[in-house]
Amino acid sequence: MAEEENEFDDLEDEEEEEEEEDEEFDYESDLDYKIENVVATVTVEITEKIDLNQIARKHAEVEYNPERFPGLVMRIEKPRATILIFSTGKMVVTGLRKAAEAERVVDKVVKNIRKAGIKLANPEITIQNIVASGDLHTNIDLNMAAIVMEYAMYEPEVFPGLIYRMQDPKTVFLIFSTGRIVCTGAKQKEIVRDAVKKLNQQVRDLGVAKKELDSSDYQDITFI
Amino acid sequence: MAEEENEFDDLEDEEEEEEEEDEEFDYESDLDYKIENVVATVTVEITEKIDLNQIARKHAEVEYNPERFPGLVMRIEKPRATILIFSTGKMVVTGLRKAAEAERVVDKVVKNIRKAGIKLANPEITIQNIVASGDLHTNIDLNMAAIVMEYAMYEPEVFPGLIYRMQDPKTVFLIFSTGRIVCTGAKQKEIVRDAVKKLNQQVRDLGVAKKELDSSDYQDITFI
């Protein structure tokens, strides 16, 4: 199986190491974030368009309603992922936590498709999106943030988070008043890290943090 | 108004000359075809997304049903064209017979949009598709053609024409048993000409023409 654009074999040991901890922790820069979802696409070589009904007949557990959506939905475990399969042979893999898992998922899916009598070859995987959640460890004044941060949007009656479109690296953050964040739009884990690092710096530099409470402060207030 | 990618001012005199004849006729190579439809896209600079309802209120004759399709339909005369206008400011112009007309059409449309109080600037036009019809002046054995022509598809119970996907130039032909043809997919008129010329040559070379009847033969048969 050829690999495309993203070399991640050499990342595998590193990610397995991360798996031993609850959250990825970059000690070097004290960043607190964790990759929660990885979306990949897969292309294959086929001799003709796939009849998705053929797969639906062979695997009863898949979902396929072509009047509603042209893709067939296949869910697998170990690793857990959901795959959309299209008649062009192209697929979308969602729900991964580690990019390296994509290969094992695709192996299983290709096997399932072949079991239905469909011939395909040379799957190629591309990571398309990485979603990470994290914590800035400080409350945020979102009204202030919406004013001083360029490319920021905050409408609390519509959604409780501030939407911040970081230009470089080109990612989008959801920033909540609790200091919790979601980072999305990156295609490589290094870009996620760079973006999260930059956000931590910006939050400090722009002075949008509220007074930072640690847990002992909370307990004192609770007992009073 | 900036022009993009397709230089067609210098073609205008040539096309006006063509207008004096029923069909464009390339005497040099005896090609018989005529451009029937030109599709162009337009991009503009806007400061924020356009509220298409604003245009629909100002111009009662437009069509706008956002639950069905996100574009507003505007039809104009002189030259006659239909324009799809989207909230992003992008537009599709269809129904043109000459690429050079696009500029006048866009001038009118931009005026109409500005009348509704919407600000936009710097429209840029790109020709996206040209449709031409033509005549090979020989009947065609479509069953034979489907066999000897690569990238050809013919299913008479589904559609009476043969679909031929010419690779270079990348265009698509509909070829009918009467010898009538439709050429589509080109973005420049020169490409249309090249493609039609090549098809004429291929039809002769491959021997898929049936006996060519001229009008005197027809009349003799009719009287008998």
Added chain:
DNA sequence: GGTTTTTATAAATAACTATTTATAAATGTC
């Protein structure tokens, strides 16, 4: 017999259908 619709082709435009995932506030239901 005339008219209409469908079959097919290309191209651009964009929103919806579906999938996943964290975040959090509001709303509705039980």
Added chain:
DNA sequence: GACATTTATAAATAGTTATTTATAAAAACC
């Protein structure tokens, strides 16, 4: 109060909605 759903974000996938235009055969309707 617990649970479910919605609001919002990104990304890929693809068919549908709509527009135009020539070509022609079949089917349906008047």
